[in-house]
Amino acid sequence: MRFIEPLNPLTEHLLSRLHHESQYPRVRNRAQCILLSSKGYTTAQLSEIFSVNRYTIYSWFSAWEQRRFAGLYDALGRGRKPLFSDDEKQTIRHWVDASPKNLKKVCAKVKDQWGKSVSQKTIGRIVKSMSLTWRRIRRCPAGQPCEEEYELKKRELEQLQTQHRAGMLSSSYSFPVNFR
Numbered sequence: 001m002r003f004i005e006p007l008n009p010l011t012e013h014l015l016s017r018l019h020h021e022s023q024y025p026r027v028r029n030r031a032q033c034i035l036l037s038s039k040g041y042t043t044a045q046l047s048e049i050f051s052v053n054r055y056t057i058y059s060w061f062s063a064w065e066q067r068r069f070a071g072l073y074d075a076l077g078r079g080r081k082p083l084f085s086d087d088e089k090q091t092i093r094h095w096v097d098a099s100p101k102n103l104k105k106v107c108a109k110v111k112d113q114w115g116k117s118v119s120q121k122t123i124g125r126i127v128k129s130m131s132l133t134w135r136r137i138r139r140c141p142a143g144q145p146c147e148e149e150y151e152l153k154k155r156e157l158e159q160l161q162t163q164h165r166a167g168m169l170s171s172s173y174s175f176p177v178n179f180r
């Protein structure tokens with residue numbers, strides 16, 4: 001069995017704060033594990049508490065013994081690497097600015113330019129990460145118009161159509177015959 005050596009009060013206090021206040025769940029678990037081990041919990045008990053393999057507990061102990069508090073955090077370089085560099089993202093941004101309504105064109109340009117196959121959702125996430133948004137254009141006004149104003153505008157339009165038909169207005173534009 002392997003235990004963590006007894007901790008001094010300051011280290012115990014800092015581990016307790018990490019356990020309660022860290023924004024990273026893995027760091028909270030590792031800090032709690034170190035605290036519990038210093039209080040005499042066995043690796044079998046710890047692996048059951050944290051639902052991990054005992055080898056994971058051993059790796060947490062080793063990281064703590066080698067690097068102390070830095071060992072509680074994940075090493076850099078974890079996770080998936082970015083698909084595009086910053087320069088490529090800027091190029092994608094210019095392409096989206098050129099054709100914001102058709103992300104299929106942008107996907108095709110990415111495929112042609114760099115040989116990377118991406119979806120429209122990926123392009124959308126890249127654009128969103130650059131704090132850009134786009135919304136569809138409304139084809140009609142939201143809600144119902146004011147009834148009195150609608151009737152007033154309708155009468156004015158009918159008068160203009162009547163004047164146009166009588167030849168009182170000259171315009172190259174012709175109004176629709178059946179306005180309703």
